[in-house]
Amino acid sequence: xxxxTQTPRYLIKTRGQQVTLSCSPISGHRSVSWYQQTPGQGxxxxxxxxxxxxxxxxxxxxxxxxxQFSNSRSEMNVxxxxxxxxxxxxxxxxxxxxxxxxxFFGQGTRLTVV
Amino acid sequence: xxxxxxxxxxxxxxEGRISILNCDYTNSMFDYFLWYKKYPAEGPTFxxxxxxxxxxxxxxxxxxxxxxxxxxxxLHIVPSQPGDSAVxxxxxxxxxGTSYGKxxxxxxxxxxxxx
Numbered sequence: 179x180x181x182x183t184q185t186p187r188y189l190i191k192t193r194g195q196q197v198t199l200s201c202s203p204i205s206g207h208r209s210v211s212w213y214q215q216t217p218g219q220g221x222x223x224x225x226x227x228x229x230x231x232x233x234x235x236x237x238x239x240x241x242x243x244x245x246q247f248s249n250s251r252s253e254m255n256v257x258x259x260x261x262x263x264x265x266x267x268x269x270x271x272x273x274x275x276x277x278x279x280x281x282f283f284g285q286g287t288r289l290t291v292v
Numbered sequence: 293x294x295x296x297x298x299x300x301x302x303x304x305x306x307e308g309r310i311s312i313l314n315c316d317y318t319n320s321m322f323d324y325f326l327w328y329k330k331y332p333a334e335g336p337t338f339x340x341x342x343x344x345x346x347x348x349x350x351x352x353x354x355x356x357x358x359x360x361x362x363x364x365x366x367l368h369i370v371p372s373q374p375g376d377s378a379v380x381x382x383x384x385x386x387x388x389g390t391s392y393g394k395x396x397x398x399x400x401x402x403x404x405x406x407x
Contacts, residue, residue: 283336
């Protein structure tokens with residue numbers, strides 16, 4: 179069974195640009211969550227999608243947005259990039275059930291903003 | 293507000309001995325807890341989880357203990373192996389409602405297992 183796939187693995191962007199990251203969840207998983215990892219803040223929750231609907235959102239500015247497609251694949255977009263957006267962006271897939279369930283992470287996308 | 297805390301930034305253990313990683317939480321609504329292992333520049337790898345209705349869960353060399361009254365959980369690795377050297381994160385979640393898909397992570401503990 180294939181794991182969670184994130185593309186691209188590495189990105190370098192300039193301030194002010196926008197970026198789109200992609201995540202393909204484990205087959206059968208309908209929930210995709212996105213996280214930002216930085217040395218100072220650790221792993222911070224961005225948002226979660228289930229069946230193409232955003233069910234939950236963390237405390238990030240509106241520059242961070244996402245969407246989910248009918249095949250459960252998800253994209254995350256960051257507009258007007260700032261230097262502080264440099265981070266490892268991780269997505270996690272799960273069954274998305276109401277009760278607790280394990281989330282499985284992809285390898286991440288390392289975004290560097292210069 | 294750090295709702296999940298791992299107060300030990302690092303832990304050093306001899307190969308073959310027990311590694312005990314600790315985690316405290318403040319939010320009494322948390323009802324599902326997970327441990328992840330992470331290498332630099334990679335995604336976290338799921339290790340083991342525990343529901344709040346249990347106080348222990350075991351999977352091979354890994355055992356997680358939950359003490360709800362103390363809002364404390366721990367991960368025991370026995371015996372420890374050099375390949376266990378990594379950063380370990382505990383995470384907590386609240387089932388359903390407005391908390392769908394959200395894991396709250398601790399800051400991590402760097403485990404080093406010496407041969």
